[in-house]
Amino acid sequence: MAEQIKLQIVQGRLPAGTQLPTVRELARTLGVTRVTVQMAYHELQNAGLVEATVGRGTFVSRHVEARPPAQSLGRQLTPDAVVNDILQLGQIAGLRSLADAAPDASLFPAQEFWQALDECRGEALEMVRYGASQGDPLLRVEVARLLQDRGMAVTPDEVLIVAGVTQGLALVAQALARPGEPVLVEQPTYLGFLHTLKAHGVQPLAVPLDEEGPIPEAVERLAIQQRPRFFYTVPTFQNPTGVCATPARRAQLLALAEQYGFLLVEDDLYARLSYEGPPPPAVKSLDRSESVIHVGGFSKLLMPGLRLGYVVAPPPIHERLLSLRRAMDLCSPPLLQRALARFLHEDGLKRHLRRVLPLYRQRRDALLAALRHHMPPAVQWTRPQGGFCVWLTLPRRSTLADLQQAALQQGWAFAPGEVFLTRPSPDYHLRLCFGAQPPEWIAQGVEVLANLIRERLDRQESVIEPPSDWLPLV
Ligand SMILES: Cc1ncc(COP(=O)(O)O)c(C=O)c1O
Structure with a gap:
């Protein structure tokens, strides 16, 4: 019995602080004597895995570090x-x-970020309420400013703050494709989005990649045969291949989207992690026909735990995404958004990336x-x-x-x-x-x-x- 409880504790199935059943309850449930349970609890106590307090009960020790096994x-x-x-x-x-x-x-810029958080104290009243669904206005100003480096001229009003690129993409999938409808993805592509598509019942179709990016002939063939709702692409330092689409390919993809009337969903999450000079401008920077939805975020540049990203979409789609976002979770946490806005305003991201x-x-x-x-x-x-x-x-x-x-x-x-x-x-x-x-x-x-x-x-x-x-x- 002690071994079984121990296993559950070290694997994290009984987290620190969990109250174990009373001796009497467990003895009754397992059909054993109370002495047997008492002995098992003693053994766990001696091993430092549980703590017993008279009158309160037996709890999983707060000092246990639970770790699931590699198997x-x-x-x-x-x-x-x-x-x-x-x-x-x-x-x-x-x-x-x-x-x-x-x-x-x-490598996280913890000190600078905590300082930005601390500076939000003065605005505490604003920070504890629900925030705007579109996102903190100051953060939207900073994101619009950041996007200039990606060749995009965007106003803060065109920016929608989301809970990471994952939420941005889930909203896009929901807004643009009904269950059973086809969409194009690169082969290979980001596995998280394949899971999102599966959850929405949307059918992904594979566009092969070469060293210059997605192969236009394959996109065209699938566009003609399958009439996809959109093409999800990670043109800059793709996950999982690291491939960066050439400027010529970017232009070709956009021309195909315009010709065949599908949207390009551009995931720009890795673009600033560029090791050989500036990356090519975003596909969205070439978009004159409202054919591109641009999604980006801070998980790879700063910290994934922030759960903050952004979407820039053509106006009717922006409104649709905003409404779906309200239905999903109302808004992102105001405090984190404001701290990030301050951090960006003070050029914290640029300094961090230089480092x-x-x-x-x-x-x-x-x-x-x-x-x-x-x-x-x-x-x-x-x-x-x-x-x-x-x-x-x-x-x-x-x-x-x-x-x-x-x-x-x-x-x-x-x-x-x-x-x-x-x-x-x-x-x-x-x-x-x-x-x-x-x-x-x-x-x-x-x-x-x-x-x-x-x-x-x-x-x-x-x-x-x-x-x-x-x-x-x-
Ligand atoms: C291409 C791509 N998009 C989106 C995500 C998820 O991003 P976020 O943490 O902003 O939800 C990842 C994470 O690995 C990714 O590789």
């Missing part, structure tokens, strides 16, 4: 399950992760160098100029089936490629992210992974063919 990850290969795994990674003991496209928490971009560039270089050094010749990968993601392509072999679990057993997590795809690939893929780990750990993780891959590819008797053509990526 709880990687059990299912659906976007939902993998997003859930990625969200849990930080809580798992002894695990290092190349799986999440996240910034490094230790972290060289570090992320170093990490990208460490990952690419380690891949060159350790990976067997049959493995290929993208070379991103920005963002956090590198996409690996391997020959598909049945021996690779346990790769994720084997890496987890050695203390390393990566994201399996399947979940970023809407149609099967002839190759095996995985995504490695370099933002959250220092270079020495990145090199070590790649070495572990390369050894596991080599072992598995060597197990095949047949000659290993190089993966299918570089163009398209998938």
Whole structure:
């Protein structure tokens, strides 16, 4: 009994502070004597896992750090399950992760941000009420100012603040497509949006990518055959490949959207994480026909826990999104929005990026160098100029089936490629992210992974063919 309760405590199923049943209740429920329960509780108490107070009861100790086991990850290969795994990674003991496209928490500009929060004290009365659904007016001014660097001339009134890009995209999916209707996505694409589309019952259709971005001929063919409602694209340092669409491709995509009457939904989340000079201007900056919805946010630039992003949409769609947003959660927290507005106003983001971009560039270089050094010749990968993601392509072999679990057993997590795809690939893929780990750990993780891959590819008797053509990526 003690072992079972202990397991539930250390895995976090009985969180710190939970009251355990009384001795009498548990004895009755389990059909054992009270002495048995008392002994189990004593054992847990001696191990420091529970605290008993006379007259109050027995509680899970506040000093227990619950950590689910690594084996709880990687059990299912659906976007939902993998997003859930990625969200849990930080809580798992002894695990290092190349799986999440996240910034490094230790680099957050905590001091400056707390100061911005502190400066909101004077406005406390305003901050404790519901805020405007469209978002804090000062934050909208700052976002409009920021968007100038992306080539966009936007007024604060055109900006809708949302709870992260995730909410922005969910609103867009809901506003633009009914269940069963087709939309276009890149192949591969951001797995979180595949989950959002599934939740709305919307049908994603795959547009292959090459090194210059989504392939226009494929977009045109699908536009003619399927009449999609919109094309969701991450043109700048895409997740999961890191690909950055060329200016020519951006113009071609926009021309196709205009010609065939679908909207382009541009996810610009990674654009400012650019390691080789300024990124190309946003597709929205070219939009003269109200064909582009632009979505961005602060999860990768600052901190995902802020849950703040923005949408700039053509006026009728903006109104629709605003109304849906009111139906969903009324507004984002006024206090966090105002603190972010102050932080941006004082150029905190620019200062932060000047500090972290060289570090992320170093990490990208460490990952690419380690891949060159350790990976067997049959493995290929993208070379991103920005963002956090590198996409690996391997020959598909049945021996690779346990790769994720084997890496987890050695203390390393990566994201399996399947979940970023809407149609099967002839190759095996995985995504490695370099933002959250220092270079020495990145090199070590790649070495572990390369050894596991080599072992598995060597197990095949047949000659290993190089993966299918570089163009398209998938
Ligand atoms: C392309 C892309 N869009 C959206 C998101 C989610 O962003 P947010 O945290 O702003 O909801 C992610 C997170 O990984 C992403 O990679």
